[in-house]
Amino acid sequence: MELYQRITDWVRRSRRLLATAGVGVIGLMLGLHIAFGQNGMISYFHKREESKKLQQQIDDLQLENARILKQIDSLKTDPKTIEREAREQLRYARPGEVIYTLPPPPAAANIPARAQK
DSSP states (O other): OHHHHHHHHHHHHTHHHHHHHHHHHHHHHHHHHHHHSTTSHHHHHHHHHHHHHHHHHHHHHHHHHHHHHHHHHHHHHOHHHHHHHHHHHSOOOOTTOOOOOOOOOHHHHHSOTTTOO
């Protein structure tokens, strides 16, 4: 019974110390959770970097879309653009013109597949 009495006396005298230690432990745990938890600061910084990369991809794709839309508009309305595309892709020629088409270089065909990158 004497041991129990000593422990209860010590607890009564040390209440503030125990409460401060308990609050400190809870605060430390909360701080660790904020820093390293599932939605903590570390995760936040990773998500922010990913967001920046995705925004850059969106900007690049929007620029490419604008370029393609401009090319489409040009193909619909500009006769010079239509003629250029017809000459390049369809191999059309004006009367009197001769078009020479060269075969692909044979060195590219002889390279093994694993050596090509």
